[in-house]
Each structure stands twice: as structure tokens, then as C-alpha cells.
Amino acid sequence: MTLVDTNVLLDLVTDDANWADWSIARLEAASLNGPLLINDAVYAELAVRYDRIESIDAFLDEAGLQMAPMPRAALFLAGKVFTQYRKSGGSRTGVLPDFFIGAHAAVDGLPLLTRDVGRYRTYFPSLKLIAPGA
Known part of the structure; x- marks a missing residue:
């Protein structure tokens, strides 16, 4: 199982010229190790890009992403x-x-697929990150 950060999914949604290929390749690789998960925060951040709940749910379904409660x-x-920050x-x-x-x-002891490593490395040093350069 792998938790997927919003920035990786936005790469797909926006077809980001710099990062879409990297994100697709990492999602495919992570899916070989079990389900790809998002949580409520990722869902809410991603929802900004969609006008209808059915559209975001269709994207998540097509991408093979599952909701995992926090x-x-x-x-x-x-x-x-956050208080420490x-x-x-x-x-x-x-x-x-x-x-x-x-x-x-x-x-939950999940690896995190992300492109934004700064705060994760600082505040969650034991977290396994799947990130550029990692």
C-alpha cells in the first residue's frame, strides 16, 4: 500500500509537462506493491480542480485510487x-x-509518494518517501 500526495495526482490531472511522466511511472510502480491510497485531505485538495463530485470520483476510479480514512x-x-512548525x-x-x-x-506505516519532501523530511523523519532523487 502507498499513500499518494495531491501534487502527484495534480500532475496527471493537469498533464504537467515537467512531472506527469514521472508521476505516472511512480504510480504504476507503487501499484505493484498494493493499493494506492488517498485520504480526506488529498481528496479535498484535489476537489478544487473538479466541478462535480462524479468527475473526481471517476478520476479516482480510473486511476485505481482508494480512500483510506485518517x-x-x-x-x-x-x-x-503543525504546532511545532x-x-x-x-x-x-x-x-x-x-x-x-x-x-x-x-x-499507518505507509510509504508516501510525493514531490514535496521538505516538510515531510523535517517533521516525519522516519517516513519512507517515494520522491524525486530518493
Whole structure:
């Protein structure tokens, strides 16, 4: 099983010239190790690109992605590491979904397929990342 970050899916949705091929190849490779998962935070971030729930659900179905609920322990951990981030001078306000995603992967022991490694490496150092250069 692999948890997939929003940025990887947006590469597919937008057919990103720089990253779509990389993301498709990593999704295909990860699917050989079990189901590809997203959580509520990824779903919500991805939903910004869709006008209808049926459209996003069709994309997820076509991509072979399954919803995985976030464990309560992951929600708690996300809040704690977000507090740590803010106390250490972090000022960006739109980063909380990253902490939900990282905490979910950490608590469930899932590898995380992402292109955005900075905060994950800093706040979830034990997390196995599938990322460029990793």
C-alpha cells in the first residue's frame, strides 16, 4: 500500500509537462506493491480542480485510487507537528493538509509518494518517501 500526495495526482490531472511522466511511472510502480491510497485531505485538495463530485470520483476510479480514512492518532499527530512548525517560525497558513497527509502515512506505516519532501523530511523523519532523487 502507498499513500499518494495531491501534487502527484495534480500532475496527471493537469498533464504537467515537467512531472506527469514521472508521476505516472511512480504510480504504476507503487501499484505493484498494493493499493494506492488517498485520504480526506488529498481528496479535498484535489476537489478544487473538479466541478462535480462524479468527475473526481471517476478520476479516482480510473486511476485505481482508494480512500483510506485518517486514524485519530494521525489527526492528533498532525495537530502536534503543525504546532511545532508554527513555533519554529513557520508562517505559511495553507500547509495543514501536508501535516494530515504526513501524519497519516507515519501512523499507518505507509510509504508516501510525493514531490514535496521538505516538510515531510523535517517533521516525519522516519517516513519512507517515494520522491524525486530518493
